[in-house]
Amino acid sequence: MKLVTVTIDGIKTEAEDRTPLVQVAQKVGVKIPTLCHHPLVEPYGVCRICTVEVHMRGRVRLVTACNYPVTNGIEVFTQTDRVRRTRKLILEWLLARCGHVPLLNTMAGEYGITEPRFGRGDDTCILCGLCVRVCSDVVGANVLGFFNRGTTRYVGTPYDEPSDKCIACGACAEVCPTGCITIDDEAEQIRGELPLGPMTAIYIPTMQAVPHQPVIDYDSCIHFKTDACRVCATVCEAKAIDHGQQDRHEEIQVGSIVVATGFQPVDAQKVPQYGYGRYPNVFTALQVEHMVNASGPNNGQVLLKDGSTPKAVGIIHCVGSRDKNTHEYCSRVCCMYSLKLAHLVHERSGAKIYNFYIDMRSAGKGYEEFYNHLLEEGCEFIRGRVAEVSDWAVTPMETDKLVIRVEDTLAGLVRRIPVDMVVLSTGLEAREDADDVRRMFNMSCSSEGWFLERHPKLAPVSTFTDGVFIAGCAQGPKDIPDTVAQAGAAAAEAMALIDTGQVELEAYTAWITEERCSGCQICVPLCPFSAIEFNKEKKVSTLNEALCKGCGTCVAACPSHAAQQHHFTDAQIMAEIEGVLVR
């Protein structure tokens, strides 16, 4: 790297040979106005507003600082009359085109322009090309381009149609110096369900995330859409960003496995009468949890979609639980988390809280006390399943509110309760991929999809597959203390297995009597564990009992009565048959 000496407005400095002049000026703190320049894209040099005067070997010329490569010994003057005259006229020309752009008017002010000599045009685009270049060079979407030539030149999309290649990244609007480009609401939606979706493509999943590091969201990252961008990589000084990283499949040899794949919340839209997805201010408990989280998107405030604070909030229990239409079982945790949210929401917003419940199930240490505490807090509890949530106002006090219609089974009357926000306490259900996991581990599932333990009382964390254990909500709805306890048990079982270092084989393996085997090899391919091999010398099949898991399929197939299974010999089973049939 070759260093050269440059003088800017009398300030002497050193810079790498052929660095763009504007960078050097910035370094020494000399401000040069720019319009078509942006650090993320190559210099374009069309607005000419960054024109400066360069003296080199007695030669004086005007150059544009954004793309002029400095060479040794040049002297730069950024405020000479000639320079100012040039910039002034350029601004006047620009105003003749875009007369009402605030930025241009401010700049014009700096050059003493009050009334431009060519009048003021109504356009807002100065054709600086930043949007075009960002779209192609940075984003890689290549949606924007220049059309026509000369005075009729304009920026647009192919055929002036909305382009399906546009990924609504908003970069063009971001860089547009005149505010000519804006992103409309429709495009906002594409950025994910606000306010709870990821705000940017790079974020730290949760404040509790382990490891506590930012991740790149594959679906929203521009690079994975267009293979371009990589802006993050260019600005990251630590050079920590590697878009090349791929998901890896790793095979790990283990002695035992604990399956704790958890649950998924019931989709609140399965209970349409509560209006989730239809009314903006109907939230699921998880969304509100996210909201009240101090590190969440709302910094812990409880806000309605329009940003205001709710005055009344209704919490509906048993959404997707204890319901023939969804799940008949009780999800066990909803009552308590509903109480917690009731407490927090009241605390954060001071709103009046209504709980709609079927039964309060506050079994657990300190739980009932918490329930009583809330009663004292003035939180209202209404027993009865909510019929519907609607925005249909019948009285003035119901206008612009969400009305919760419910039969109060204690008061014995149907009530209409207007609230600003509705929280749905959704139940727990088995993950949708539970069945795949079950097959993978050769386990069984209950009809609801929860993994089945070997025995409800005698082997609560074991499964039918040796060495595979289950813990947590994957086995059934339960709260955190129960989960932790069960997890401990499962871990202990797993440890025990590893500790002994050896496994006991079940005694019901099969065997083959060589004298009887004719070597027909029917049995060989039947064995899923390849415990049977054909002995080429003796021309008979031989069985390795260490590998045999004792299914007995080979025994049933052996036409020579050569294969038999301990505890399940033909004779024994025949005897059983006779046994069960004696009168």
Added chain:
Amino acid sequence: MATTTIPVTTAFEPRIVAFFCNWCTYTASDLAGTARLAYEPNAPVIRVMCSGRIDPQFVLKALQEGADGVLIGGCHPGDCHYQEGNYKTLRRFRLLKRILTQFGVDDARVRLEWISASEGDRVQHVINEMTDQLRTLGPWHARN
């Protein structure tokens, strides 16, 4: 064993021999028990580790010994504890069925059912249903 307690009444009570896979149907019937699901006592269960162990000879033997029906319970396809045992069962069963028809055994007398460990209610249902069918069908061993 349950069968011994069948009262010898004049009314015909079918006798079913049930072969259940240890990992699914057998557990399911256990579950049915823990769930206190009552069902007909006509089907004493013979446990095998896998429905794949069930030799067609057993079915014939049962019929020869005077059973009026045979019920085989295995894991749903794809769920076999031994990966593929139940498929082998299925193949044998389909072929066996053809032979039984030639021997004059009514279709309802020999059944193959896939019942997972969680389907206790299904065990109840199947056994009750089958018992009813056999009651109407009459005894097998009395056939000429």
Added chain:
Amino acid sequence: MADKPKVAFYWCASCGGCEEAVVDLEEQILKVVDAVDIVLWPVAMDFKRSEIEAMPDGSIAVAFINGGVRMSEQEEWVHMLRRKSQMVVAFGACAHLGGIPGLANLNNRQQVFDTVYQNVPSQDNQAHTVPGEHSRMDGHTLELPRFWDEVKALHQVIDVDYYLPGCAPPPALIWAAIEAILTGTLPPKGAVLSPNKACCDDCPRKDSKPDKIELTEIKRPSTHIADPELCFMAQGFICMGPATRSGCGNPCIEGNMPCRGCMGPMDDVFDQGAKFLSAFASILAPKTEAEIDKLLDQIPDPVGTFYRFSLPTSLLHRRRTGATV
């Protein structure tokens, strides 16, 4: 020569092939003749029933009985021979398992008569005459044996000491048996006088059998010509070999015909057909019920195929028509 052991040959429901088998001993038959005194052999010489009845019980050393039992007359004979003989040998597949005639067990007496005396195309019997047990003719009453509903193997009628399997029993086995009898080196009572291993054991095509077979098509000798070198199963032919006792010397295989199972099952196998069925079903490729059935449709007569020789001795013996007794 009175001290030579007395031997009887008798035939029941059979084709006569077993008699041929005896003659197939060729010059060795002479040794037999030297060694024993044949007191009964209807197919070769003339004897009167009264003569045998006249003999004291147990005076015959060995009675070789072939054919299944399906008529009253045959039953009377075998009971008598049992009384007169110290040892009874079930000779050939029919006596041993019921044999080809045993396939009649898929029908009852009536159905057999209808077919034989009425429905067969070659039959011209307007009078609908069927054999009756008692028929009068110019003052005399003529008695014919009773025809039963079901064919039985010998041991299902009388106590049998030994079995000589095969249709017909291969001469080698016969000679071995006779030698054993003469030298008194017989196995325990009730044994089948043939190796207790399946045909595959000494099958000339054994080495051509792959360790994994997955059938997608089932062939029949009547529709396909088999490769004379390869294992029949591997080719998709139904070969009873794996479930059939060896000792026959594989004449069928040599003749490029799959084994049909005449030698019967191995010891401790209850039901040859069911056992083979179980083995055979294990090498089918399809997985779904529909696919499986589609493949099995290629076996027109499963029982006839798997129980060709052993229907009467199968666990269910015969078809049950459904008419209750």
Added chain:
Amino acid sequence: MAYRSHVLVCAGTGCVSCGSYELGAAIEGEIAKRDLAGEVQLVRTGCQGFCAEGPVLIVQPDEVFYCGLKKSDVPTLVEEHLLKGRPVTRLMYTPPAAPAPVPTLSQIPFFAKQKLVVLRNRGLIDPERIEDYIARDGYAALAKALGDMTPEQIIQEIKLSGLRGRGGGGFPAGVKWATCRQAAIHRGVEPIVVCNADEGDPGAFMDRSIIESDPHSVIEGMVIGARAIGAQQGFVYIRHEYPIARERLAKALDQARAFGLLGRGILGTKFDFDISVVQGAGAFVCGESTALMASLEGRVGEPRAKYIHTVEYGYKNLPTNLNNVETWANVPLIINRGAAWFTAMGTGDVSDNPWNGSSGTKVFSLVGKVNNTGLIEVPMGITLREIIFEIGGGIPRGRAFKAVQTGGPSGGCLPAAHLDMPVDFDSLTAAGSMMGSGGMIVMDDQTCMVDVARYFIAFLTEESCGKCIPCREGLRCSLDVLTRITEGKGDEGDIALLEEMGGVMQDACLCALGSSAPNPVISTLRYFRDEYDAHIRDHTCPAGVCKALIHYEIDQAKCDGCHACVTACSTGAITGQVKYPHLLNQDLCIKCGACVDACKREAVLRA
């Protein structure tokens, strides 16, 4: 077999459009009819230059020049001249104000004053036959360059010749070549040579004519250049609007390849070089080097900042040597006859520094208000007067000369005072115009200079790529002001404003086209400021061109009611009975001036 005589029919675009193909066909027909096929050969040549008189032909060896021919003349021509050997006088060329036709080429002043170097073969060879070119020492220079000279020697020779870019810039070719070669060697990449045939100036057709009449001279020049620079790949960037030129060039390239003068192992040496032709879409801006290269690469033809030169980073960022058609065409001769011969022509002493003068000749397209319009080649240093009045034959209808516009639209207009100025790069620039690519538009006293300025600015506004603001917005605003003036709505400040804008555009534009764009305004302001003043102060157009400032009247005294004007008027603005003075309705008059030309008694007055 040898021919008795050759008929050289001009097949340049000008004459073709006047039907020279049909003419040629007719002549061939006649020749055949009279069974002269064995004795007379007809050759279709490139532009012979005298486009004003097309279609033209020359009969050799008699050197007789015929012009303005019609098919009906053919029988006579063949009968008389070719058969009987009696030249047909009435078909010969008669110079303006000359008593009798001038029979031979050398006697016609239009030709006599010219010095043909680049156009040495024009009208002598069939451009579609490489044999003709070779017959006139074609490719001898190439042989010499490849055989006896090192690249350095070639470059040295070009440097010494002082050859300067004929495309307008006037940058010394030798220097450019050397830089390009250095850059390539320094970066270890292969350089590219490009021929700029995107002739966009209105009224200019030098490059077209050269390619049409002698394509091989360009090709030979390029091969020599490529050899000197070390290039293996070359392009000719030619505009789409030149179909004949493109066709002939393509043919020539094929022939050159067939003769081993192009492609692998040229002339049996280890030197490989090939040329591909790329069509431009006819954008004026694509004549600018960076824009041209963008277009070559398939991108939009827009210029980029030239702080890094194309000789270092040009086509696909390779060192790229761009020269114009005429420049390339000069090369073979310089190599053949040596730098000294070349410097003998022209002005200044370029022996040590090419910037010191202009050597060689320059081809001009002489158009506008001049009698002999056409393509001419003259030695550098010849005066404007010689060109316009001797070669050009003066101003038609004996009107007064007012100005000559050189250097294309972004050139400048020079007044009569400069008529004796020598024509070379530096004098022209000093006078506020430029050599440009050699467009030369003569204007008479009926031309309004403000309107001219406005016309060129309008053209440039039209052709500006619109990339940089000073060019795009500056031109638009200048145009507004000029239009304002021509409509008599201008005010005092406008002249200053135009000058200020011109200055800033020269300073701040992104490319040369932009910075030279204000030239028309600046030069007219310099020499014809009074006309501006007249428009602004007196609201009059001295030349009577700016429609908003003039109107026509019929002098009742002079008008004899011949009715000619009535027929001439397209809007029916003139009414009147025959034999009685007519009247002109100002509301209907569109000021086309047709009536003026129609009136024989000068009864229509412009005021």
